[in-house]
Amino acid sequence: MNFKIIAFIFGCAILTAACKKDEINTPAMSNTSTKNIIKLDTAPAIPKAYIFIEPTSKYSMVSQYLRDSTIKSPLFPRPFLGFNGVDGGAIQYNFLNYVDMPHWYDGRLPAIIEAEIPQQSGGLDAYGNAKSQYIFTTVKIPKNTTIGTAWVSIFIPVKAMGNNTKRLRAVYTYEKLGNTLVTNGSVSGFTRNLDQVISGYTYTYKGTRIPKGTYRLYGTYPSSGLRAILTETKDFYMVGNALL
Structure with a gap:
């Protein structure tokens, strides 16, 4: 009789241990499986425009850097020295030195501003303006970025423009005093037509400052439309604003 009782108790102990083992192991296996699931972000990166702001007051520094860093071309011996001392025929030869100029990145010149280029129309950008396909979204140059005149230029990868089937024709500019739109009563902003000679050149960038690729440069030079007066x-x- 005692032997049967002992066997019964021993059997119950084994069954209880097996149940506890299952209770412990099953959740652990489930947790391990969940942790091994990796969620991948497959959303394509939105291409960007790169906005350069060259103050007139910095002409000496900019021109000196470009003069010193440029190997003169036998086709056009005078280098591009920045938009305040530009020779229009030279810009195609050493504009990439301008892009790589360290002064954009060390605080001696205003930092390059990035703007998204939507690949589809729809919605509003961060400043309440409509998003349009292949047209860069609104950029803000804050007060005190620099004081006085400054040339503003836009560098855009061709792949962002329908794989080079589109080009930017115009931009729209306006000013605000705090949250109030600056107006003279009838005019509150300006459409600036871009120079098609400058945007006719392409540049293959291989450096590390901005993404590698083929770009076009957009600006109003020699017209002063984007020679902005900053305050x-x-x-x-x-x-x-518009495409070609």
Whole structure:
């Protein structure tokens, strides 16, 4: 009789241990499986435009850097020295030295501003302007970025423009004093037509400052449309406006 009782108790102990083992192991296996699932972000990167702001007051520094860093071309011996001392025929030869100029990145010149280039139309950008396909979204040049005149230029990868089937034709600019749009009563902004000679050149960038690729340069030179007057009180805004 005692033997049967002992066997019964021993059997119950084994069954209880097996149940506890299952209770412990099953959740652990489930947790391990969940942790091994990796969620991949497959959303394509939105291409960007790169906005350069060259103050007139920095001409000496900019021109000296470009003069010293450029190997003169036998086809055009005078290098591009920045938009305040530009020779229009030279810009195609050493503009990439301008892009790589360390002063954009060490605080001696305003930092390059990036703007997204939507690949589809729809919705509003961060400043309440409509997003349009292949047209860069609104950029803000804050007050006190620099004081006085400054040339504004836009560098855009061709793949962002329908794989080079589109080109930017115009931009729209306006100013705000705080949240108030600056107006003279009838005019509150300006459409600036871009120079098609400058945008006719392409540049293959292989450096590390911005993404590698083929780009076009957009600006109004020799017209002064994007020779902006920047102040210590008003913010300057610019957005893509029309395509060729």
